[in-house]
Amino acid sequence: xxxxxxxxxxLPHRALSRVVYWATRWTFAPxxxxxxxxxxxxxxxxxxxxxxxxxxxxxxxxxxxxxxxxPDARRxxxxxxxxxxxxxxxxxxxxxxxxxxxxxxxxxxxxxxxLLGDEAAAAPYRNGRFVTIYLxxxxxxxxHMPLRGKLKETVHxxxxxxxxxxFAVDAIPRLFARNERLVCHFEGAHGPxxxxxxxxxxxxxxxTVWDGLVIPPYAPSIRxxxxxxxxxxxxRFAEMARFNMGSTVIVLLPEGAGELDxxxxxxxxxxxxxxxxxxxx
Numbered sequence: 001x002x003x004x005x006x007x008x009x010x011l012p013h014r015a016l017s018r019v020v021y022w023a024t025r026w027t028f029a030p031x032x033x034x035x036x037x038x039x040x041x042x043x044x045x046x047x048x049x050x051x052x053x054x055x056x057x058x059x060x061x062x063x064x065x066x067x068x069x070x071p072d073a074r075r076x077x078x079x080x081x082x083x084x085x086x087x088x089x090x091x092x093x094x095x096x097x098x099x100x101x102x103x104x105x106x107x108x109x110x111x112x113x114x115l116l117g118d119e120a121a122a123a124p125y126r127n128g129r130f131v132t133i134y135l136x137x138x139x140x141x142x143x144h145m146p147l148r149g150k151l152k153e154t155v156h157x158x159x160x161x162x163x164x165x166x167f168a169v170d171a172i173p174r175l176f177a178r179n180e181r182l183v184c185h186f187e188g189a190h191g192p193x194x195x196x197x198x199x200x201x202x203x204x205x206x207x208t209v210w211d212g213l214v215i216p217p218y219a220p221s222i223r224x225x226x227x228x229x230x231x232x233x234x235x236r237f238a239e240m241a242r243f244n245m246g247s248t249v250i251v252l253l254p255e256g257a258g259e260l261d262x263x264x265x266x267x268x269x270x271x272x273x274x275x276x277x278x279x280x281x
Contacts, residue, residue, distance in 0.1 A: 005171045013161035013201050014218055020202045021216065024061040024245065035061045043138035049073040066141050066242045074140075076237035077274040083258060084237060085131075085273045086146045086195060087249045088139040092132040092169060094263040094275070097252070100126045105170045112252060114177035115196060117157045117222050121185065124192050124254040131251045131260065131275055132176070134164060135243065142242045144271050146251050147193060147278065149186030151210065151232040157181050158219040164200040164248045166266075176250060182206050182214055184240070190257035190278050196250040197241055205244035209234075237272055251275075 026032060036055045039045060047053045051068040058064035077084050093103050100122060101109050112122035112130075135141060159180045162172055169175055180199040185192065197206045199215060206215040210232050211225075234240055258278035269275075 001171070002167070004167055008162050008168055008172060008201070011201065013204075017161055017199075017202055017204045018216070020245070021205055024065065027060050032058070032060045032064075036064045039065075039137055043136065045138050049140070062244050065137075065245055068142070069140055074271045076272040079274065079277070081258075081278045082274045083251075083253070083260070083276040083278055084144075084146050085133065085269045085271055085275055086143050086240070086251060087133045087135055088141075088270050089133045089135040089249075089268075091263045091265060091267040091269055092134045092166075092248065093265055094131040094260055095129070097125055097128045097130050102130050102176075104132075104175060108170070108173055108175075110174040110177040114174060115181075115250065115252075116183050116194065117155055121155075121183075121194075125194070125252045127255040128257065129253040129260050129276070131263065133249045133251075133269060134166070134169075135247055135249070137245075140271065141245070142239050142271075143195070143197065143249055145234045145236050145238050145240050146195065146275070147186075147188045147190075148236045149188040149193060149234060151184065151227045151230070151234070152187055152192075153185045153227060154208070154211070154214070154225045155183040155185070156214060156219045156223040156225075157183065158221060159199075161199050161201045161204045164198060176248065180204050180215060180218060182208070182241075184208070186234075191254045193254065193257070194250075194252040195240065196252070197243065198248040198250065200245075200247040202245060204247070206241060207244065208241040209239055 112125045113119045182197045260276035
């Protein structure tokens with residue numbers, strides 16, 4: 001075990017995340033400009049895509065981090081049957097779900113039931129498909145709908161807040177099924193699908209377009225919220241949520257709903273880019 005991985009086990013995850021949550025919302029100009037400038041320089045953030053291209057015009061660091069893009073900065077794949085990327089980032093892994101098991105990294109896997117916190121909810125995905133996308137600090141941090149869907153339920157699952165950077169994904173068993181996360185269950189034209197927002201150390205804050213800030217507060221136990229009868233339906237490519245800082249998004253598709261394109265690990269991906277074809281099968 002490397003020292004970096006060892007630190008993941010001993011650091012006070014939630015305490016650090018709470019400190020960062022408030023620090024990234026401090027409007028003191030020298031502070032917020034220092035943080036923004038450091039990220040822009042270190043990660044070569046392309047501000048020409050942003051609706052507000054001046055990074056120092058944002059009132060605090062989190063406003064910069066969750067910045068809106070210009071309307072023409074991203075386009076959804078034109079094919080009506082295309083599954084599209086919900087986020088900017090890199091493909092961590094993608095492929096078939098094998099008997100309910102999802103591939104995390106070489107020698108690492110977890111189950112759909114562990115990820116969703118529910119055996120029954122995982123049943124449609126037992127031999128389905130999954131896509132895992134990692135968002136780095138340089139990426140656009142709003143999450144969009146991969147398919148058109150009606151919101152059925154959200155499940156806030158408590159857990160650790162390990163880093164989701166590649167070094168941690170490679171080394172920490174069942175990482176995505178252990179971190180704090182928000183599971184969003186939808187019903188679409190091809191059956192159910194799920195979009196899972198996975199928290200990470202220092203960045204474990206999630207807001208949705210229908211509920212506002214959901215994490216924090218952190219959950220002491222599994223919290224379910226039904227949206228049956230509320231008729232919340234979101235179009236493919238519509239904004240659905242945002243990470244206040246970065247993390248990982250996982251999409252689960254049921255068996256027989258479609259097929260993924262060939263997606264390579266660490267492949268750069270953008271919101272709206274085609275991931276597969278829902279009419280393939």
